[in-house]
Amino acid sequence: MSAQRFSPLKAGATIGILGGGQLGRMLAQAAAKLGLHCHVYSPEQDSCAFEVVRRSTVARYDDRKALDAFARDCDVITYEFENVPAECAAFLKSRKPVLPDPSVLENTQDRLIEKDFIVAQKIAVAPYAPVHSASQLEAAIAKVGRPAVLKTRTLGYDGKGQAMIGKGDDPLAAWKTLKHAPCILEGFVKYEREVSVITARSRDGHVECFDVTENDHRDHILKVSKVPARVTPALEKEARRIAERLAKAFDYVGVMGVEMFVIRRGKTRALLVNEVAPRVHNSGHWTLDGASVSQFEQHIRAVAGWPLAKPVRRGRAEMTNLIGAEVHDLESWLALPGASIHLYGKGEARPGRKMGHVTRVFSK
Numbered sequence: 613m614s615a616q617r618f619s620p621l622k623a624g625a626t627i628g629i630l631g632g633g634q635l636g637r638m639l640a641q642a643a644a645k646l647g648l649h650c651h652v653y654s655p656e657q658d659s660c661a662f663e664v665v666r667r668s669t670v671a672r673y674d675d676r677k678a679l680d681a682f683a684r685d686c687d688v689i690t691y692e693f694e695n696v697p698a699e700c701a702a703f704l705k706s707r708k709p710v711l712p713d714p715s716v717l718e719n720t721q722d723r724l725i726e727k728d729f730i731v732a733q734k735i736a737v738a739p740y741a742p743v744h745s746a747s748q749l750e751a752a753i754a755k756v757g758r759p760a761v762l763k764t765r766t767l768g769y770d771g772k773g774q775a776m777i778g779k780g781d782d783p784l785a786a787w788k789t790l791k792h793a794p795c796i797l798e799g800f801v802k803y804e805r806e807v808s809v810i811t812a813r814s815r816d817g818h819v820e821c822f823d824v825t826e827n828d829h830r831d832h833i834l835k836v837s838k839v840p841a842r843v844t845p846a847l848e849k850e851a852r853r854i855a856e857r858l859a860k861a862f863d864y865v866g867v868m869g870v871e872m873f874v875i876r877r878g879k880t881r882a883l884l885v886n887e888v889a890p891r892v893h894n895s896g897h898w899t900l901d902g903a904s905v906s907q908f909e910q911h912i913r914a915v916a917g918w919p920l921a922k923p924v925r926r927g928r929a930e931m932t933n934l935i936g937a938e939v940h941d942l943e944s945w946l947a948l949p950g951a952s953i954h955l956y957g958k959g960e961a962r963p964g965r966k967m968g969h970v971t972r973v974f975s976k
């Protein structure tokens with residue numbers, strides 16, 4: 613079903629969300645603000661999005677009966693994570709509009725396909741090569757050089773499914789740590805900083821980007837996002853142009869995050885795209901308090917067929933993730949003037965688990 617062929621949702625309509633994590637939870641909260649209901653579908657019984665929605669389904673992504681009942685209850689379906697199985701998205705699409713279109717998942721679930729897609733748009737990425745055999749690994753190292761990062765083609769996130777190959781390292785041993793899964797080898801980028809653009813595209817092709825955000829990671833997990841990013845106006849413009857171009861190339865509907873590296877090129881700076889997230893993105897959480905519209909509301913507006921808002925930033929903003937046991941150390945955050953606390957209602961504070969975040973907005 614084409615995204616353009618159905619009419620905008622009316623207040624009181626139901627949006628289905630595949631996935632029940634914090635992104636689904638915050639999407640549902642934004643939908644409620646707009647008078648829309650959500651039905652969350654997740655295989656995990658303890659999904660933190662369940663407690664903020666009208667209806668929920670606990671079932672596997674290949675449970676046709678449950679998917680069918682879910683589709684019947686929803687007016688439009690979206691997702692909060694990119695690893696929704698292709699068959700599941702296709703099955704749902706045969707029943708109700710699914711946005712962004714499932715073809716976007718095919719182009720972003722696999723790092724090799726994603727990189728090829730980005731390059732086909734004439735957008736720069738780090739040098740890369742496929743690795744499916746020992747001989748290809750050798751050829752990839754010859755092409756990409758060292759140091760390099762070996763990444764599994766699918767299912768990697770927050771640094772999982774990655775292995776560094778330094779000057780003296782044995783590439784085969786690195787590949788073994790990834791269980792010889794199909795991989796890509798990427799040249800290690802000596803970046804100056806990491807930035808991202810959160811962009812929204814409506815059903816009629818209108819695009820609105822949030823200001824470029826600068827991201828600091830700890831142990832491969834996003835720790836702090838700051839906006840505005842320390843980039844020149846020209847680079848800011850270029851980052852937005854890249855995000856807009858990708859959104860158009862995907863015929864995207866909804867909010868998308870584009871992660872980029874800022875590199876030095878002589879006296880100037882350039883951008884390399886690292887990854888595209890076909891969903892709301894952690895580096896856009898600052899928009900909940902730091903902008904006139906949040907990334908979550910923008911996504912809901914887009915999939916509902918409503919006009920996008922023009923985001924106006926309220927000031928300089930900083931978002932800090934509360935990871936694992938940090939969530940038990942709230943006292944100082946709660947007492948901090950101007951801090952806005954968001955907790956996701958998750959159970960066990962396991963190491964590396966995103967439990968909440970704090971936003972601070974400073975006058976310009």
Ligand code: AMP
Pocket residue numbers: 738761768769770771772798799800801802806829832871886887
């Ligand atoms: P990814 O899962 O690809 O988003 O990678 C997670 C993080 O690892 C990135 O945000 C970077 O900090 C780092 N990283 C990934 N790929 C590279 C690369 N080719 N060169 C340098 N750092 C990288």
